[in-house]
Amino acid sequence: MPIETHPAPGAPLLQVRDMAVDFETIDGTVHAVEGVDLDIAAGETVAIVGESGSGKSTTAMAIIGLLAGNGRVSKGSILLDGEDLVGASEATMRTVRGAKIGLVPQDPMSNLNPTSKIGTQVAETLLAHGLATKKDVDAKVVETLAAAGLPNAADRAKQYPHEFSGGMRQRALIAIGLACNPRLLIADEPTSALDVTVQKTILDQLGRMTTELGTSVLLITHDLGLAAERAERVVVMHRGKIVEQGPARQILEHPQHPYTQSLVKAAPSVAVARLRPEAFETTDAPHQVSDTAASGTSASTDNIVEVEDLSKLYNVRGQKEPFAAVKDVSFAIPRGKTVAIVGESGSGKTTTARMMLKVVEPTTGVIRFDGVDVASLKGRELREFRQKVQPIFQDPYSSLNPMFTIERIIAEPLEFYKRGSAKERAARVRKLLDDVALPESTLRRYPSELSGGQRQRVAIARALALSPELIVCDEPVSALDVLVQDQILTLLRDLQNEYGLSYLFISHDLAVVRLISDYVCVMKDGQLVEAASSEEIFTNPRDPYTRNLLASIPGNELDIAV
Incomplete structure (x- = not known):
């Protein structure tokens, strides 16, 4: 020794x-x-x-x-x-x-x-x-x-x-x-x-x-x-x-x-600590899924998405009973608003997002987009749905083709769906680059030559290329530093205000969710345990699991003066 x-x-x-x-x-x-x-x-x-x-x-x-x-x-x-x-x-x-x-x-x-x-x-x-x-x-x-x-x-x-x-x-x-x-x-x-x-x-x-x-x-x-x-x-x-x-x-x-x-x-955690009421530390109300837009029972009829009794079961080798990744989940996304799904790893939030994108088929339940059952979409209608609903993924580097220039990456969906002439597509790409605050010189570069924040901006530009109505954001800022997080969240809000976008925002980071969402759905073990407006979730959470998530936010124990 x-x-x-x-x-x-x-x-x-x-x-x-x-x-x-x-x-x-x-x-x-x-x-x-x-x-x-x-x-x-x-x-x-x-x-x-x-x-x-x-x-x-x-x-x-x-x-x-x-x-x-x-x-x-x-x-x-x-x-x-x-x-x-x-x-x-x-x-x-x-x-x-x-x-x-x-x-x-x-x-x-x-x-x-x-x-x-x-x-x-x-x-x-x-x-x-x-x-x-x-x-x-x-x-x-x-x-x-x-x-x-x-x-x-x-x-x-x-x-x-x-x-x-x-x-x-x-x-x-x-x-x-x-x-x-x-x-x-x-x-x-x-x-x-x-x-x-x-x-x-x-x-x-x-x-x-x-x-x-x-x-x-x-x-x-x-x-x-x-x-x-x-x-x-x-x-x-x-x-x-x-x-x-x-x-x-x-x-x-x-x-x-x-x-x-x-x-x-x-810093999102600092921002939330400043906003934090004392209510969630002492509230001991019983579990309840609130009657809000997020829970699917909103008084508003202008919902771009309505999800009813959604479930996804997987057969597991060696087990008699199938594994329920998502079980009887219902919520709605009002047009032009942001609904966040939060929960720990394994809670079912990403599986829900994949079903929303029609990448994974539900076992039971219904997803309606613009009033139409997504499961029934085929041919031309399915192609239109794919254009109206676009994803932004967690890791911008792995979701961008490293062999393509940024110009080709953003133009790819326009070319695939034959949107406009070559000249019009080129102009559209430049407009999108401007929308996400990247210089035109970025077009000739490759993903490896960009920072994480720049790559995520490219991913957002690509998602906007087809003028979607709904963007599914799966942990879009979790891999980024707080300063870059703040820039991307601000960009998403600005784009939502400019284009009337609706967001389904998947995250395990409640501090980020507090800053971006209008409504919050809390998932645990595949089930929806609570859904309400963002304000209500953060000021008066009803479920013990939600209160535990809020109490775990880094910096939560700090008593920060406003």
Whole structure:
């Protein structure tokens, strides 16, 4: 076991001074991080926030010595327990990683070996640092997984990553990161891909474990509300530099730098915390699906979509009874409005959206679009329906053909449905690009040359190409930073006002839903547990499940002054 050293009395556990990180590329040297000064005291949690490309993950990887092969710390020092890690040999860094600095990376699926059992991967860490012998390693693995909150740890240790849910995989990574009781834990976006309830559970568990162990935490996140709720201090990074740092509440309530101010303004979780009433924390009303437009019982007769008793059953091998992905769901979408369906993974919201798009056929129930049963559509009528209902997907990169230019991507639906002449189609593409606030020069570029936000704007332009009446948005901003999220949500609202669009908005992020929706349907285990106006859902939720979702919004526990 490595010999532990300790900093001088009163000195921080981690001291980063004037650190710069460079990457050598074919286009020359890229200065990714410059002049970073950062302190973390023993037992303290510090959060670094900023959008993609701000340098926050690069800073974290420099501290733990895991920069890409073309990257290096070109200047400054990184003192851990008084020992400078800059220039340390790989052999030295191997003794530091795990034993002194633990890591919980962002994507659990790509950071766990898919061919190796979970227990084996935990055992590797314990054995490598001399914390277990081959004789007692199995018992230590079970103890480590149980400490991370995994139920039935002995059985779970024998399973592979693909047999775990996203939350369980993240717990396994936490177990590995804390297996050696490190002095410092780097948690790099540890819950960004998880539902709000799972996210809260994971962060609560991480907080309990690090408090018990006295571990310091460096939390990397793009969510300012989450950072302020979970950290004592917040460090704001922008374009490779620290632009502001200080106590979390001070940063949140009195941001000084214009970039920090823009982050606070754009963060959905912060916006919801400001709007939050106290009602949902104490309301104990019985479950009820409200009589609103969303539930299908609106007084308005101008509904573009009406869904009645919709169900989707799947036969599962080895089970006698079919699995009900969606069960007896009814709601309506008023013309020109946004109805959101929210719920955790597996709640049935995406299956409902796919049935709306007629990609998946319902087992029972009816979907009426403009008063016509969608199931009855064939031939020309079905082609017209496909043009009137368009999707926007979660990952803009995987939904755009990487071999096509942006011009061809947007023009493709116009060409497929033979809309106008070549000249008219070209003009339409340019108008669409203008509608989504992209420069004309974008037309000659490819998806790989665009940022995530730009790609999502292209996806929106493509969805608008055929002048649809309804757009089904399936997690359209979940993969984006808060600033880009804010831009895309504003764009969707502006386009709705300009063209009278109706939206079905699928999301697990209630903070985003609060900002975009007129009506909300809450789904759990394939069923609709509550439906009402957005205002009612967020101010007077009736179902315990809905209240639990709202209570799990990052930053929800903050008492933010208006």
